[in-house]
Each structure stands twice: as C-alpha cells, then as structure tokens.
Amino acid sequence: xxAIILAGGSGTRFWPLSRRRRPKQLLALEGKRSLxxxxxxxxxxxxxxxxxxVCTTTMLAEEVRRQLPEVPPEQILLEPEGRNTAAxxxxxxxxxxxxxxxxxxxxxxxxxxxxxxxxFRGTLAxxxxxxxxxxxxxxxxxxxxxxxxxxxxxxxxxxxxxSTGLSRVERFREKPDAATAQAFVDAGRYLWNGGIFVFxxxxxxxxxxxxxxxxxxxxxxxxxxxxxxxxxxPDLPSTSIDFGLMEKLDNLGTLPLDCGWSDLGSWEALAExxxxxxxxxxxxxxxxALETSDSLLVxxxxxxxxxxxxxxxxxxxxxxxxVIPKERSQEVRTIIAALRxxxxxxxx
Amino acid sequence: xxAIILAGGSGTRFWPLSRRRRPKQLLALEGKRSLxxxxxxxxxxxxxxxxxxVCTTTMLAEEVRRQLPEVPPEQILLEPEGRNTAAxxxxxxxxxxxxxxxxxxxxxxxxxxxxxxxxFRGTLAxxxxxxxxxxxxxxxxxxxxxxxxxxxxxxxxxxxxxSTGLSRVERFREKPDAATAQAFVDAGRYLWNGGIFVFxxxxxxxxxxxxxxxxxxxxxxxxxxxxxxxxxxPDLPSTSIDFGLMEKLDNLGTLPLDCGWSDLGSWEALAExxxxxxxxxxxxxxxxALETSDSLLVxxxxxxxxxxxxxxxxxxxxxxxxVIPKERSQEVRTIIAALRxxxxxxxx
Numbered sequence: 001x002x003a004i005i006l007a008g009g010s011g012t013r014f015w016p017l018s019r020r021r022r023p024k025q026l027l028a029l030e031g032k033r034s035l036x037x038x039x040x041x042x043x044x045x046x047x048x049x050x051x052x053x054v055c056t057t058t059m060l061a062e063e064v065r066r067q068l069p070e071v072p073p074e075q076i077l078l079e080p081e082g083r084n085t086a087a088x089x090x091x092x093x094x095x096x097x098x099x100x101x102x103x104x105x106x107x108x109x110x111x112x113x114x115x116x117x118x119x120f121r122g123t124l125a126x127x128x129x130x131x132x133x134x135x136x137x138x139x140x141x142x143x144x145x146x147x148x149x150x151x152x153x154x155x156x157x158x159x160x161x162x163s164t165g166l167s168r169v170e171r172f173r174e175k176p177d178a179a180t181a182q183a184f185v186d187a188g189r190y191l192w193n194g195g196i197f198v199f200x201x202x203x204x205x206x207x208x209x210x211x212x213x214x215x216x217x218x219x220x221x222x223x224x225x226x227x228x229x230x231x232x233x234p235d236l237p238s239t240s241i242d243f244g245l246m247e248k249l250d251n252l253g254t255l256p257l258d259c260g261w262s263d264l265g266s267w268e269a270l271a272e273x274x275x276x277x278x279x280x281x282x283x284x285x286x287x288x289a290l291e292t293s294d295s296l297l298v299x300x301x302x303x304x305x306x307x308x309x310x311x312x313x314x315x316x317x318x319x320x321x322x323v324i325p326k327e328r329s330q331e332v333r334t335i336i337a338a339l340r341x342x343x344x345x346x347x348x
Numbered sequence: 349x350x351a352i353i354l355a356g357g358s359g360t361r362f363w364p365l366s367r368r369r370r371p372k373q374l375l376a377l378e379g380k381r382s383l384x385x386x387x388x389x390x391x392x393x394x395x396x397x398x399x400x401x402v403c404t405t406t407m408l409a410e411e412v413r414r415q416l417p418e419v420p421p422e423q424i425l426l427e428p429e430g431r432n433t434a435a436x437x438x439x440x441x442x443x444x445x446x447x448x449x450x451x452x453x454x455x456x457x458x459x460x461x462x463x464x465x466x467x468f469r470g471t472l473a474x475x476x477x478x479x480x481x482x483x484x485x486x487x488x489x490x491x492x493x494x495x496x497x498x499x500x501x502x503x504x505x506x507x508x509x510x511s512t513g514l515s516r517v518e519r520f521r522e523k524p525d526a527a528t529a530q531a532f533v534d535a536g537r538y539l540w541n542g543g544i545f546v547f548x549x550x551x552x553x554x555x556x557x558x559x560x561x562x563x564x565x566x567x568x569x570x571x572x573x574x575x576x577x578x579x580x581x582p583d584l585p586s587t588s589i590d591f592g593l594m595e596k597l598d599n600l601g602t603l604p605l606d607c608g609w610s611d612l613g614s615w616e617a618l619a620e621x622x623x624x625x626x627x628x629x630x631x632x633x634x635x636x637a638l639e640t641s642d643s644l645l646v647x648x649x650x651x652x653x654x655x656x657x658x659x660x661x662x663x664x665x666x667x668x669x670x671v672i673p674k675e676r677s678q679e680v681r682t683i684i685a686a687l688r689x690x691x692x693x694x695x696x
Contacts, residue, residue, distance in 0.1 A: 321651070
C-alpha cells in the first residue's frame, strides 16, 4: 500500500502560531512532533517510509523535507501552487511508478490528529481489503459525537459487512444547519467526512478520466512533459476531490473510524485534547496561571502569565500575542481578514 | 533652587514592562519620554539642569545618564545600594556644595505623573517662598478625589495663607481603612502625601542631626572619607523620610497641589490617564482590538491582538505576556512573588 499525505494546506486557524510559511500541519501543537510528522508516524509499520508520498507546495518544501527525512526526497512532490485536492491527489498518483499505482493507495490529510494510531491502522488495513476484494473506492468516516455544523456528512446506504461496519455511501451531505446536524447524529446512519480515501491508483485515474476529463488530460500532459510542470500545473482545474469525484461515484464505500479523531479546527479544539490542570487549564510552553480557569495558554516563545482570567485563549509568539475567548476561537479568521485589510501581510 | 530627583526605586508594578534593571521611572509608559525624563522636563525653566541632582543606584546608572544627558554627570549620585529615602535625601543634600545646600532644595519622586506641569511649577515656587519667608519645611499635598486606601494622608492644622491654601500639617495619617479614607475625603482637611518636599538644605541636615543622629553621623563620615562610600553607605540606617523625620516636625507646612497628579501605581492607573478609543480601550504600541472594550493593550514589542474581551490588561514584551483583569492589576505583586518563589529571577 502507498500513502499520499496532503501537506500543501495553508491552515491559518492557529494564528499567531500558524503563518503562511508555517501552516498548521507543520506545527507541533502538543509540544512534540508536528501534525505532519504524527501523520507519518502513525502509518508505521503498515506503510513504510519508501511507500510514503507527500504532496506540498514549493514554499513549504524545505521545512517538509526537514521534518520528514525518512521519506525519499523524490517522493516529496512540490506543487508550483495549490490547485485543490483533486489535482493534488491525481498528480500524486500519476507520479508513482506503474507498479505502485496499480496497488492500493491511501490519501491522508496532514493536519488531523488521532488519539489511537493502532485503531487507525486497523481500519486503514480493512479499507485496503475492501478495495482489493470488493473493488470499492473507500472513505473513512468518523462517528459523529456532537451535532457539528462545520463538517460534511456521509449518509450510509446498505451495510456490506456487519463485523466491520463496512457500508456503501448513499450520498454526501454538505455542512448542515444545527437541526439537521442533530438529526444526523440521532439517526446513527451518518458519519463525518474526514477526507481520508483509499482506492486502487489506476482506478482513481480511470474515474478522473471519466468524471474530470480536463484535469485528467492536464495530468497526462504533465506526465509527458514533466519539465513544463511550473507552466502547466497552475492551469489545472481547481476542484475538491469530494465535489469533483467522490460525490459522483456509485461504488463508494466507507468504514467507521473510531480512533480519537480531531481535525483540530480551532484553539478550542486543541484545548479539548490537551491534558488540563485542576482548574481546567491547558498549557503549552512556559506558562504561569494563577487563579485562572478553563483557559488555554500557549507560549511558543517566552513566558505567558495570567491571573484571574477564565475561558480565555492566550497565545504568545515572538512577534505577536492573541487573546480571545475560547468559545470564539473560530473567529481567528476575522482577525486574519482584519490584518489583511490593514496591509499587515508580514503577520500572516 | 536645587532639585533632587529620587530615581533609585525598584518599581515592579508594571511587570512585565518594569524589571529590576528597568524600573517604572525609566519607562516611557505613555509612549514618549520616561517618567524620569518628564520629572526633569517639568522643572524647566524653574530649575535648570545645572541645579538638578539625581539620586539613583549603581545598577541604573548607565540608563539614567543616557536618559538625562543635560544633567551634569557628577550630579547623578549613585547609591551602592538603596537605603530608603531618608538616607538618599540626606546624602544628596550633603553632597551639594555649601552655597547650594544653603538655598532651597526640592525633593521629587522620579515616577509620578503630572498632567499640568505649569501648575506644578507654580505650587513649587510658592512652596519655596514659604520655606524662605516662614522658615517651614514644606510638603506638597494632593487633594484627594477618591477614598484611596493605598496612600498616606496629611491632616491639616491652621491655614496660614487663604490665598494659596498654605497650612501647617497637624500630623501624618498612614494608609487608612476604607471608612476612614471616606471620612478624610468628606472632611476636606486632608491631603494625600505625594512624597514631594521643599526645605532649606542646611535646615534638613540640622533636623536630621536632631532626629536621626545615627544617619547624620554616617553621612558626615562619608563626607570626610568619600573614597569609602561603597563600604559606609550600606551601613546607613534605612528609614523613610516620612517616618524618620517629617512626622516628628512641628514646623511642617503644606500647599495643595492641583496638577493632574497620579502616582501610576498600577496598570489600571495608567489606563485612566491614556486616551481611549470609542470602546474605552487604551493602547500603547502596535495593537489590534476587535469587539473589545474597556481594556488596556500594551505592545512593547511586536503586536497585541484581542478579539471579544472586556476589562482586561494585556501587556506583551519580547519575552513575556501578562493577562489580568484591569480591576485586579494591583495584584501584579502576587505574580512577582510567584515568579520569585519559582526561581524565575531572570523574568524580574
């Protein structure tokens, strides 16, 4: 089995820690390995380093190579610019030698967290079997534990294997409103779309030829003239693998993934997975919290001191500090927009 | 008239901006001149630079000289270590040439703020006249505008001059409880002790000889053997000029000072004197405040960004950030104690 780690994203939700040149997947949010490194680590020993491909952008190349010295450098693919997930996945598969792309390929976002890597590998191996034995395109779905309105949902059709929970996917349901999300959770027939796909490489390329012919032709052009990558890649159609391909398939299957998954979509989401002190405070780095509760204090550089605060996120980097109520930490995007509007690109 | 600026204090109330080597009086809290520089500036043109003396410590010498290039270097007196105000004032007066100490001397803390320097100079000149014409030791008193429990009060005796408000001081009243403070404010016969004194230099030395004989003898010893300063000064008795001398005098007079005085005793006190935006936020440095109100945001280095917070003080320096509710900003001392307890001297 080959793995493609998608590591070209520009995740800004952890500003001021995340920056254009240091997006979320390159951050060690829990203080040890980066999310990219943990994504690589949790594949071991199922998918060894020589079968791992990383798709990222030229801007992030140096740091990705530094973080993953085990991955063969020629398997770290550099997009001249991001063209969304369909192009990244198609190009990565097309870049593999024939014997690799004729086998099973797993696609993994580089910026998610999984608390139980062993459970993840188990489900990934089951998905690979389903691809080989049943000729399915597989997606791993996360069992929803709250009526989240920020994710897409997979609506399940018939169950194919009660022992593993393998099911066909009836259809994709995009980000629902709160009432619909609650109904999805209650129904028990919906999973969160975690962006993890498993398929036979050649099958994917065939499906792209059928459903995304312009993209498919562009990828073949690049394969014929790899020296023109810089010129051709930016012209590839930009579409997500979900919208562009997966939603159109009638042989899409899914397995429920139960491994402490989090997409770490905000500072609040990070606070939920960190160990907390007796007052409910999570901390990273050199922090002193006095009479403080339910807060997340992050010192990427220097020292953070709080006295008498509650429910706050405080993040200090060398050049900036952010203070925001924890339940509003999704609104970091408002800050990014405000900084951009004020021409403060150096802070982004 | 000569001026002695007492600039040896170790003010830590503006941590993390104030540090041992950069105490409050050396900070430009309003973003321009430091409190020490403003203390010097507001004496002009009444007391020119060649009549200004600064008493500070060896540790702060370089920065004090840098901030006050106008003051003759030999008039920047360096205590080997701080021995409280009686020693600092006595030593400064004894260090003046005879013709200077036979004249009027004003003693000024280096870390107070006055909104109206002209009014201050007017009252100072009146105090000098009272010293010369009535042979009084003078202290300038601040008319209390709130029942402050953190200051000492001067209880007034008979009024000597209705045109200026010149009065004798009946006695010192140390930091009162809240009810007593309110009674003082209501009575109208009490002023805050602002630590500003005006006297004839030789009179002060005579009074020290009478009331603080050990200190007086120590100062004479230093005058006889100035080369032994490092050895003799640390042995001087440590007492404040208020307790050690002023409280014992029966010829103490006072003039009410009405010049927008603040001792800037906390971040909250600074917030009160800064200009605020439409939401009541004061800021110093590079600050972005979104949906934030009634807060004080200080960026000594880099950028401070707040979204959705209220009534907070946030201060960023290169190596630290402090977050504390504005009304608890007096409790910075708790933080200093906690850092000291944890052996974090490098942050103090």
